[in-house]
Amino acid sequence: MRGTLKTTTLVALAALLLVVPSVQAKKMYRWVDENGNVYFSDQVPPDQVQHKRETLTEKARIVETVEKAKTAEELAQQKRLDALRKEQEKIVAKQAANDKVLLSTFRSLDDMEKALGNKLASFDAKRKVIEGNIERLQSQLLKQEQQAAEHERNGQKVPGKLLDEIAATKQQIGQSNQELADHHSERQNTEKAFRADMARFQFLTQANADAKAANSSLAASNAGNELGLFVCQDAEQCQKAWKLAGEFVAANSSTGPDVETEKLIMRAAPQQDDDLSLSASLLEQGKVRQIFLDIRCRQSSLGNELCNSAKVKSLRQSFAPYLQSGLAAQQ
Structure with missing residues (x-):
């Protein structure tokens, strides 16, 4: 029939x-x-x-x-989407592991403040050692140059050994100055990373959901509209696009914040059939940086229907244009 x-x-x-x-x-x-x-x-x-x-x-x-059979184009798109999701899953898994270590290492923010204080004190102690070494070398160079000047005033040729010593001292001073600059950069990066851990610890441990809601922003950029993928032109553009993506994720998700790092912004898991939980992840393939948008729905027949709907497809397609428009407005 x-x-x-x-x-x-x-x-x-x-x-x-x-x-x-x-x-x-x-x-x-x-x-x-x-x-x-x-x-x-x-x-x-x-x-x-x-x-x-x-x-x-x-x-x-x-x-x-x-479900209806997919076209060759849809199958290729799904294959690429699956690959992007695998990369995102790695970031999510890494974040979960970091969270576990964080919660098992520290009991409170006060503990973290003390630990950070100890780290910075150690950096400052080493900085003083490097600065002391530079002062010693500068004093040594001054004496060597005075000796060379004395030879010249007496009409004598400056000994080759002394000239070599002066050159060696100048080289050591240059190396020590570079060491000091590297040390300063390392201290800044360490403090920045530690304070990010502190913010994450606070988010994971605070019980007030309203306070959690205040902890959201940042994410994404340009290429495949169908995939929700933005390809960055350079690091500076990617940084700006990441912030715009965070706004996009927050504005279009119906669930609260869950994870926010330099490589992953993820909203909480969907609880209702009409919930949309967006996430953005920063992926690096060689020298190419990409920001990938993914959308989760509740694991139910209605949730699956929502994720396969024109609404979600349109939302994914609007991601890259949203970032491009935001970046253009900043120029």
């Missing part, structure tokens, strides 16, 4: 199914073709298998749904 019916006949046909003798015990399939025609049959013809179809009981209840 194969019939072509418009959607308006569905109710009547569903009623008809109710009186089909159960003796036949055959499965009934329903599908809609590309022209919007609705079909009912106990067999799916080969030229119709590409469409999404539902399996119905004798009471017209849906017991199984088979």
Whole structure:
């Protein structure tokens, strides 16, 4: 039995199914073709298998749904999307591991403040050693240059050994100055990373959901609109785009914040069928930086339907243009 019916006949046909003798015990399939025609049959013809179809009981209840076959372009897009999600999963897993270490290492923010204070004190002590060494070398150079000047005043040739010593001392001073600059940079990076850990610790341990809601922002950039992917031109642009992406994630998610780092911004897991939980991750492939947007829905039939909807597709497609527009406005 194969019939072509418009959607308006569905109710009547569903009623008809109710009186089909159960003796036949055959499965009934329903599908809609590309022209919007609705079909009912106990067999799916080969030229119709590409469409999404539902399996119905004798009471017209849906017991199984088979999604429509994907085109070659859709399959290629899905393959790339899966690869991006794997990269994002690595970032999420790394963040979870870092969170576990953080919570097992420190008991409170006060503990972290003390630990940071000790780290910085150690850096400052080493800085004083380097500065002391530079002062010693500068004093040594001054004496060596005075000796060379004394030789010249006496009309004597400056000994080659002394000239070599002066050159060596200048080289040591240069190396020590570079060491001091590197040390200063390392101290800044250490403090920045530690304070980021402190902010994360506070987020993980605070019980007030309203306070958590205040902890959100940052994320994303340009390329494949279909994938929700933005490719950065350079590090500076990526930094600006990451902030814009954070705004996009916050504005379009219906769940609260969960993770916010330099490489991952993720909202809390969806709890309701109509929840949308967005995340943005910063991926690096060689020298190319990309910001990837992903969208999660609740694991339910309605949630899956939402994630496959035109609304979510449109949201993903609007991600890169949103970043591009925001970046253009900043120029």
